[in-house]
Amino acid sequence: MREDAHTELKGRIAAARSLFVLTGAGMSAESGIATFRDAMTGLWSHFDPAQLASEQGFRADPARVWDWYAERRAGVRAAQPNAGHLALGAFARRRPGVLTLVSQNVDDLHQRAGNTDTIRLHGDIQHDQWLDRCARTPACAASEAQPGRPPQCARCGNLVRPGVVWFGEMLPPDAVAAAERAARGCDVALIVGTSGAVWPAAGLASLARRHGVWVAIVNPSTSEIDEDAQVVLRGTAAQVLPPLLAP
Numbered sequence: 001m002r003e004d005a006h007t008e009l010k011g012r013i014a015a016a017r018s019l020f021v022l023t024g025a026g027m028s029a030e031s032g033i034a035t036f037r038d039a040m041t042g043l044w045s046h047f048d049p050a051q052l053a054s055e056q057g058f059r060a061d062p063a064r065v066w067d068w069y070a071e072r073r074a075g076v077r078a079a080q081p082n083a084g085h086l087a088l089g090a091f092a093r094r095r096p097g098v099l100t101l102v103s104q105n106v107d108d109l110h111q112r113a114g115n116t117d118t119i120r121l122h123g124d125i126q127h128d129q130w131l132d133r134c135a136r137t138p139a140c141a142a143s144e145a146q147p148g149r150p151p152q153c154a155r156c157g158n159l160v161r162p163g164v165v166w167f168g169e170m171l172p173p174d175a176v177a178a179a180e181r182a183a184r185g186c187d188v189a190l191i192v193g194t195s196g197a198v199w200p201a202a203g204l205a206s207l208a209r210r211h212g213v214w215v216a217i218v219n220p221s222t223s224e225i226d227e228d229a230q231v232v233l234r235g236t237a238a239q240v241l242p243p244l245l246a247p
């Protein structure tokens, strides 16, 4: 990491009235949660996203997809926020109203580190929801489903699925709108641990840049959006964020 780049970024964050932070899977890598696209360790180097992260894949083999998510859910429950998550939590406590934290991650490590208002673009892996829209009034609650792989509604046969955004699905529109608003209106945008391969999240850095925001990336490797940033800090989230966000 270039020392002058780090010093400049730290100064800009200290002076910022609004700081936008977007995180991706690399944010949680040092908590032991696998990323998706890292060559050897990324989930999509071992598993087919079309089978495991799409509605079609779930309908084709619900038990397989349910079991895969059950394993990932257990991994998230066992994981702990790392020094990077904790630095963001401490920053928000120290400078209330400055940070807007947006995450593509479906784990809850930001929330457990204190950033309970994190904008979640890709859902929550611990959340259960029905696969199909419930036709009943009032709608059956997913929590009432009969246990199974996956759990199933005893009345209508609807299946429970994890509350994450799968390929081909819309992101929650309110979350996207809030993220775009924050990216456009901030003083500094910090993009941490994302490959920049998945849209619309990948477009937030260039959106900020087009609105005159100073954009910085934290990533140990190159990403597809490096050219959107004024500065790229080559390091990990747990190494770079604590000194960067400290007073």
Ligand code: OAD
Residues within 6 Å of the ligand: 023, 024, 025, 026, 027, 029, 030, 035, 036, 037, 038, 042, 104, 105, 106, 122, 164, 165, 166, 192, 193, 194, 195, 196, 197, 198, 218, 219, 220, 221, 222, 223, 235, 236, 237, 238
């Ligand atoms: P990727 O797996 O595509 O990218 C992870 C990025 O984190 C890579 O650029 C790595 O270089 C970087 N990285 C690895 N270790 C790191 C560390 N310790 N500190 C900082 N960075 C590190 O993950 P995302 O960009 O988040 O969708 O992927 C976007 C979406 O694709 C995910 O949200 C997921 C996936 O399909 C859903 O879950 C809906």
